[in-house]
Every structure is written in C-alpha cells, then in structure tokens.
Amino acid sequence: MLYKxxxxxxxxxxxxxxxxxxxxxxxxxTPQYNITAEPTELPIILxxxxxxxxxxxxxxGQPVQGLEFQIKGGMPAHQHxxxxxxxxxxxxxxxxxxxDGVKFNMYGTWQIELINLNPNSQFHYKIEFDLDHVNAK
Amino acid sequence: xxxxxKVMVIISSAITVLLIYFITYNSAPVITIWTQEELAIxxxxxxxSKWKTSDPSNNYLIKPQAALLGKLxxxxxxxSRYQQIACASCHQPEHYFxxxxxxDISLDKQVPTLLGVASFNWFMLDGSADSLWAQALIPLxxxxxHGGTRTQYVQYVLNRYPQLYQAAFGSLxxxxxxxxxxxxxxxxxxxxxxxKNWQRLGTQIQTEINxxxxxxxxxxxxxxATLWPRDTRFDRYIDxxxxxxxxxxxxxxxxxxxxxxxxxxxxxxxQGQCIRCHNGALFSNGDFHVTTVPMPHLSAQxxxxxxxxxxxxxxFNCLGYYSDSESAQCKELIFIKRSSSELKGATKVPxxxxxxDTAPYMHAGQFSxxxxxxxxxxxxxxxxGTHSDLAxxxxxxxxLNQLEVFLLTLxxxxxxxxxx
Numbered sequence: 166m167l168y169k170x171x172x173x174x175x176x177x178x179x180x181x182x183x184x185x186x187x188x189x190x191x192x193x194x195t196p197q198y199n200i201t202a203e204p205t206e207l208p209i210i211l212x213x214x215x216x217x218x219x220x221x222x223x224x225x226g227q228p229v230q231g232l233e234f235q236i237k238g239g240m241p242a243h244q245h246x247x248x249x250x251x252x253x254x255x256x257x258x259x260x261x262x263x264x265d266g267v268k269f270n271m272y273g274t275w276q277i278e279l280i281n282l283n284p285n286s287q288f289h290y291k292i293e294f295d296l297d298h299v300n301a302k
Numbered sequence: 303x304x305x306x307x308k309v310m311v312i313i314s315s316a317i318t319v320l321l322i323y324f325i326t327y328n329s330a331p332v333i334t335i336w337t338q339e340e341l342a343i344x345x346x347x348x349x350x351s352k353w354k355t356s357d358p359s360n361n362y363l364i365k366p367q368a369a370l371l372g373k374l375x376x377x378x379x380x381x382s383r384y385q386q387i388a389c390a391s392c393h394q395p396e397h398y399f400x401x402x403x404x405x406d407i408s409l410d411k412q413v414p415t416l417l418g419v420a421s422f423n424w425f426m427l428d429g430s431a432d433s434l435w436a437q438a439l440i441p442l443x444x445x446x447x448h449g450g451t452r453t454q455y456v457q458y459v460l461n462r463y464p465q466l467y468q469a470a471f472g473s474l475x476x477x478x479x480x481x482x483x484x485x486x487x488x489x490x491x492x493x494x495x496x497x498k499n500w501q502r503l504g505t506q507i508q509t510e511i512n513x514x515x516x517x518x519x520x521x522x523x524x525x526x527a528t529l530w531p532r533d534t535r536f537d538r539y540i541d542x543x544x545x546x547x548x549x550x551x552x553x554x555x556x557x558x559x560x561x562x563x564x565x566x567x568x569x570x571x572x573q574g575q576c577i578r579c580h581n582g583a584l585f586s587n588g589d590f591h592v593t594t595v596p597m598p599h600l601s602a603q604x605x606x607x608x609x610x611x612x613x614x615x616x617x618f619n620c621l622g623y624y625s626d627s628e629s630a631q632c633k634e635l636i637f638i639k640r641s642s643s644e645l646k647g648a649t650k651v652p653x654x655x656x657x658x659d660t661a662p663y664m665h666a667g668q669f670s671x672x673x674x675x676x677x678x679x680x681x682x683x684x685x686x687g688t689h690s691d692l693a694x695x696x697x698x699x700x701x702l703n704q705l706e707v708f709l710l711t712l713x714x715x716x717x718x719x720x721x722x
Contacts, residue, residue, distance in 0.1 A: 244689075245644055246642065246644060247639070248639060249637040299342070
C-alpha cells in the first residue's frame, strides 16, 4: 500500500508542469526592482486581446519612471511564443506601465517578458503565472 | 524438464495474451467523479445558451435584412461568373456547412464548417482575412471558386436584389446606377483586360464599387453569424454532471459511456494535450498552429506567415476604408505577430463539433478517418529543423480508442435545423 502512495506521489510530482501560481497580481522581486503585474480586467478571457498594468518600483518603494521596454513571452513548456505582439503603450503615472495586445490562446504556464530596448541594459524580467479556470474563462 | 518447459511456455503465452488484451481492450473504470478544476474545464466546453458576436468592422452583422440578403446570396448560383456554383455548393447546409466527401465537387483543401464561425477572429486556413466579411470576398474573386469580379457582383446584386440591398444598407449608390459599367473589372482579376477595365473606371467609381462589394461581404457575414452548432449528447452530459453535486450514477444513468468519459478525461488532460488548442465551446482556439502534417496545401506551406502579410495589405481589412470600426478597435491587426518562424506552416485550428461526420481530416484532407488522425498525433514526428506545436501523445491503443469514441459524442443527432 505504501508503495502505491509513493508511486502516485512521484507520478504527480513528475507531471507537475510548473511551480508557477495562478494568483494575480504576479509579483516579481529582484535586487533592483519590485514588479507587480496584472490584467486590467479579470477574469482573463481566453483567446481575447486585453491589456496589463505593470507597476515597477525600486527596492525603496519609489516608482521607476521613463522605462521603455519591448514585450516577448510565451509558454516555455510548449516551446512557443505569445500569439500576438504586445506593446508598451503608455505610462499614465510614474512607474505604472500599460501594455496592450496581450492574448493567451491556451491554458497553462505563460511568461510575459519585459526587455529594455537599450541593448546595453540588463533590464530583462519574466512575469510567470498559470492561466487556469479560476483566473480565466 | 520437458513438462516444466511446457508449463513455462503456457504461462508465458497466457501472460502475453493478457498483456495484449490489457493494452488493446482495457476498459477504463467508470469515472463519475470530476474535480472542481475538471468541472470548470467541462463548463468551458459546453455550448452557450446564447452566443455573443461582435465585429466592429461590420455594422450590419446582426441586422436581419443584411442576414436575409446574405442568405439569398449564399445559395445563389447566378452570382458566380458561370452561374454554376454558390457558397452553399461547398459549404453544404445539410452537411454542417462543409463539403460532403461523396460530393461531385472536389477541392484540394478542406472546407471548414460555418457553424459558430462568427465567433472567430481570423479566417481562412492561413488567417489571411481578419473578418468574416473580408473572408467572404476572397472566394468570390478566386478563379477556381466563384471566379468573377467585384464589378460583376455589384451589378448583379443591385439589379437582382435592389429592395433588399436598400433595406440593409440604405439608398442605392446613385453614381453606379447612372453609369454604364464593364461586365467584368477588378484589380485582382486573372485576366489582364479586366484589370485594365478596372483602371479605366477612375477612383470615384472604383470606391463606390468597392463599397457595395464590401457590403456584399458584410451581408454574407451577417447570414453566417446566424449559424451555430446545436447541443449534442456531450453537452447534455455536461449539464448532467454540473447541475447537481450528486454524481450522475445517483441522479440518473450517465449520458456518456465509461469509455466516452475516459476519452473526455484524456481530452482535457495534460497527457492528451487536445485541449491546448481545441478549447472553448467550439473546441478551437481559433488560432494557428503547426502540425507538420504531410503533403500540406500550397497555402499551408507558409501558412500563417504569409496569411498575416496578406491580411495586413487587404484593402478590406479592419483598418481599411470600407471598415466600420475605429482604428483603435482593430487590435487583432494592430498587435499582429509577424515574421516569426513559429508562423511558418501554421494553419487554423478547426472546430471539433460534428467532427465524426465531416471527414476527411486535416487542412487538405490528408487523413480519411479519425483513427488515422489520432495515430498521427500519437507519433507526432517533427521533421528535423522544423518548428512543430505537437508533442507525441504516447497513448496506448485503448486510450486512442477512448479518445475517438469521445469525439463521436460531439455530433448532433440530426441536422434538420442547423441554426438557432
């Protein structure tokens, strides 16, 4: 009986695709920045273009303004990118960035990457989360 | 010793037979308990009680007069250049708006069903149209389909259906009504003299012809926006398991068999992978993916990679002059993904509704049976150096059988009334 539980536990662990969470907003803490990201509307509608709001503060809690970055991303486990090409469209308040054109076409673990347009910049952060039937429909 | 050998042989044979039986015919245990996560997935696959459609580029999408004109044009063979075919010749209403395998007409690509088509964002197998009305115009000027030109269609519709056109789109275009137009003229005609005819018309008349031509597309789209799939045994099973907290074996006999339920379980599982692309009530995400299926159709060789460029240049796209939308509403075009290797060979994910009754399969009908399709996905060999969105399923034969019997539950019992 014990073997059975061990095998089941191992199988479950092996089949766990990711440690990402479906909780929104996604919070990314780095040595330089605290990034908070969430869709402007919830739930996320599968296969529909929508926008995200990204707050970027420094570690002292001060908003980081004037950043310019491009958006990439995708599903690492499936080896494909985002189905659209989202763009940074606005910074309505200091440190608050709006990206539009985001679409997810399947459930699972997604990444949205923020990459500074300056090639010499080290600004490259990944927002990872699980799109599931709780946060999306 | 000899006897011992015989016993060993008999035991080995028995084990082999049992293994083969288990692998081939193993019947899964009856699964009647669904997790909350699984129930949420099942609800997302059920047909909605009411469909919501919108297309900001088509103000006439839900206008009944436009839909009526579109319905008449859809079945009107007189519209085509040689008065022999109509949209309904290939999108056969009695066959879920697809082309029956035993039809007199043969095409080198699959005809997708139109049931539910209005809920998609992109059209054609390579996504070369960003609206249903822009898509409707493509076969009209395709030389192997309707084969005519926009000038021919505009004159035909204004002469044959003037009252209906007015009811749907307002007054008749005075400039066109008072001008003698060439019988055939289009910038995309297969014939040089018809292209020259177009050039001679001048910008003002060209614009008026294009406007009426766009309206023809919009009326065909309005009709297609009335075509929706109907509930199947699968949908009723979803009602059965989601309506009550009690398991179905208490509230009544399950509407799906044990194997069908096991197939459904596989379909929505990470192992089955099906729901990655075949999600939502139409069992399609409406997007484009690479299956590297052998012998791709010419338009599938580049697939979405070329379709994107076509859609961006199309004068009848969402950002074009004949669109009814504000530019900001054209997000699918504005945020379109271009020039990615992932797009090469990517084709549109078809709906799986009524799939058992709409053979053959894949975009060019490469497979005759669902069994062949599932075996292909089970192996999913990817040519070296090619992007593929498939990973081998590695399912056992009995699991493939379960998936197949589940897919049969997506068929409507009868198709007397395909619309609602």
